[in-house]
Amino acid sequence: MINVYSWSTPNGHKVHIMLEECGLRLGRDWQAFPVNIGAGDQFKPEFLAISPNNKIPALVDPDGPDGKPISLFESGAILLYLAAKTGKLLPPTDRLKFQTLQWLMFQMGGIGPMLGQNHHFRMYAPEKIDYAINRYTNETRRLYGVMDKQLASSKFIACNQYTVADVAIFPWLRNWENQGIAWAEYPHLKDWFDRVSARPAVQRGVKVLADLRSPIRDDREREILFGKTQYQKR
Structure with missing residues (x-):
């Protein structure tokens, strides 16, 4: 059984959805272990x-490519591993495969970092900095526009x-209202968002660990997530 160490965040849900879309079922083929990032579980040895x-x-997959266990971090790498392992969700032809990979990199290099900064400065920063809020909100809108233009001539993103x-990409857009969109x-x-939202595997994936997550409750959690604890050398 595949072990997934995760939390109810966009990057966590990417992997939860991918597993379910690949035909792997929670409790049968994989299990989720919560890593409470507000409590500092991510720093445990x-x-x-x-x-x-x-x-x-x-x-952690006990049945890796050579029959031996393999552990992976970075959500994009995990998605590609699962696509290779199951033969699903990555087109077989070189042309379509590279079209897909460029949009995966678009998420990893653009959507994730920029929308993450958007969330931070709009929702979590201890002081409201207009320059930062405007910068990342405008970049978020630009990225949404890139995807909207692509989907004008394509059924799906790639x-x-x-x-x-x-x-x-999908889990990062679920908080669209708080992103100023x-x-x-x-x-x-x-239209794409609604169609993806309706997929049964997506609906199962976004529920994983969702009942454990709560809003930031106190200064200790805020410090763990955004303060000096995050930046200590380990």
Whole structure:
């Protein structure tokens, strides 16, 4: 059984959804172990042993490519591993495969970091900094526009079939309202979002560990997530 060490965040849900979309079922083929990032679980030695960057998610597959256990961190790498392991959600032709990979990299290099900064400065920063809020809100809107334009001529993000790129991007857009987004400005992206939301595997994936997460409750959690604890050398 595959072990997933995760939390209810966009990057965590990427892997939860991917597993379910690949035909692997929670409780039968894989199990989720919560890593409460507000409590500092990500800094525990046993987690750092499989995720040296102290970020969720991480995965341990006892049946790796050579029949031996393999551990992986970085959600994009995990998605590609699962696509290779199951033969799903990554097109077989070189043309479509590389089209898909470019949009996966778009999520890893653009959507994740920029929307993450958007969330931080709009929702979590101890002081409201207009420059930062405007910078990351405007960049978020620009990225939404890139995807909306792509989806004007493509059924899904990378091509006309559902791929790992859709899995990677979708969880990051679920908090669209707090990102300063008005769906009316992105009709093609909204249509895609609704179609992906309706997929049974997606609905199962976003529920994983969701009942354990709560809003930041106190200064201790805020310090763990955003303060000096996060930046200590380990």
